[in-house]
Amino acid sequence: MKKYLFTLCFILPVFSLHAQTQFTGWVASFNSFKTGKRTSIHADVQLRSTDNLAQVQTLLLRGGLNVHINKKLIVTAGYAFIHNYRKLGEVTGYAPEHRIWEQLIYNHSIKTMLLTHRVRIEQRFISKIIVVNNKLETDGYATANRFRYFMRTVLPFKKPASAFSNGMFAALQDEVFLNFADKSAVNGKAFDQNRFYLAIGYRFNKTFDLEAGYMNQYINGRGNATTNNHIIQLASYLRL
Secondary structure (H helix, E strand, C coil): CHHHHHHHHHHHHHHCCCCEEEEEEEEEEEEEEECCCCEEEEEEEEEEECHHHCCEEEEEEEEEEEEECCCCEEEEEEEEEEEEEEEECCEEEEEEEEEEEEEEEEEEEECCEEEEEEEEEEEEEEEEEEEECCEEEEEEEEEEEEEEEEEEEEEECCCCHHHCCCEEEEEEEEEEEEEECCCCCCCCCCEEEEEEEEEEEEEEECCEEEEEEEEEEEEECCCCCEEEEEEEEEEEEEEC
């Protein structure tokens, strides 16, 4: 596992050498609220900028119901609303995307490494945009489906990791996005994007973490278009 994570640090930047380059900022809040012995509510809010922090690119609001099968396994289903900055010709504006999503999370540890694996399926409803009176309007929706696999490890600076409740930590994660079924509404390809992330954080207590880090987002666009997005991200994690 350590060899795999180490290899990712070097492969992904090389993979992205010939892509168009962007520099953006993301702010995210990931939250869970316990509602019963085996249930909780998932809620995350994210803001993402356009290139060079010029303006807001994306507002993402996502909620879901978690069912805790046991201490290691969680299944979730939910809905997400995404407000995206779009451009058609010379006209720009914001248009919505709606998503229904289902996921499975498996948590475990290997020695001092705390690992999370997440598999998520998304049914996406992406707005078709037209220009009306020099403004963007939504003219129906195109459907797309996406598979996502996410792996994250938290490495506490304080030992032992199994009893980690406060202090500094490092976080390392990677997520692969794959389109399936009809791909015409997106890039027309199976491979959509990859996100590699490295952060330093502080766990204030068992319920709250704050971290800041760098993310490399490699986006596989239509045709030969690719984008290498360099992202500075600030994220909080609340568990109540």
